[in-house]
Amino acid sequence: MKKILFILSVTLLCGPLYSLAQASEDEAYVAKADINLENKDSLRRGARLFVNYCLSCHSAAYLRYKRVADDLDIDEKLAAEKLIFVADFSKMDESEAKRQGEPKKIGALMTVAMRAADSKRWFGTAVPDLSVIARSRGADWLYTYLTTFYVDDTRPMGVNNLAFHNVGMPHVLWELDGLKKPIYETVKNKQSGTETETQVFTGKFDYLTEGKLSPVKYKEAVNDLVNFLVYMGEPGRLERQRIGIIVVLFLGLLLLFAYLMKREFWKDVH
């Protein structure tokens, strides 16, 4: 028993210590996303950005358009028009059309037409599915990733990223964001007598070209998009929380009645 307790406490202790050590090891820049799944307007704006700018390469193959329309209170007809971009089947040979499935219906999964092999050829890597990306990367990472694309002429796509070094993805939101370069400052560290200089990102950018949105508006738009990605990672969350509250209220009520009944039963025993 003691052994088990010892092992348990060591594992419980080591987890936080390990993450603390990691956090201090790379003090990478992380911006904070403001996630609010109750804000359906934000989720709808995020959904629109997602289908317009991401769904051409990334799939969200665990989700159906209909589910999104239902959860975000989008009229199904409107959703079919605005969310689903039907591929041009007339230009495809038969096997390709079959692979993609007939023109997308509202009940279809959010898949993409791109083949993994083509993606490897074009981007050097298979484009990952984004259904559960918010659960593996976290909202803050996604927000940082989408707001820190910067111009880097040494990269094939002409851009690099502060959160994902040497990323293979082009800056697809550049029209909204503009093209920018991070501003660094030199920080001197004194460690055991030797002085080293490191370049630290100031959190600010130099804009080479302005985007359609101001930097503040761009961040708001990305926040909407990340909000939608978080929703996508667990579409049942909204409903789960709602049901959870009802269940707790019900249990509270049950407790009251159970207590009253217990009092009634034990009244004569005492």
Ligand code: HEC
């Ligand atoms: C032109 C195709 C293309 C488009 C459009 C695109 N991406 Fe990507 N994306 C890629 C590729 C390729 C990678 C893989 C990069 C790598 O591994 O170097 C990637 C990687 C990512 C990753 C990192 C995944 C990981 O490995 O953790 C995220 C997050 C992401 N994309 C989000 C988005 C979002 C959000 C949009 C819409 C605003 C978008 N992408 C639009 C091609 C694209």
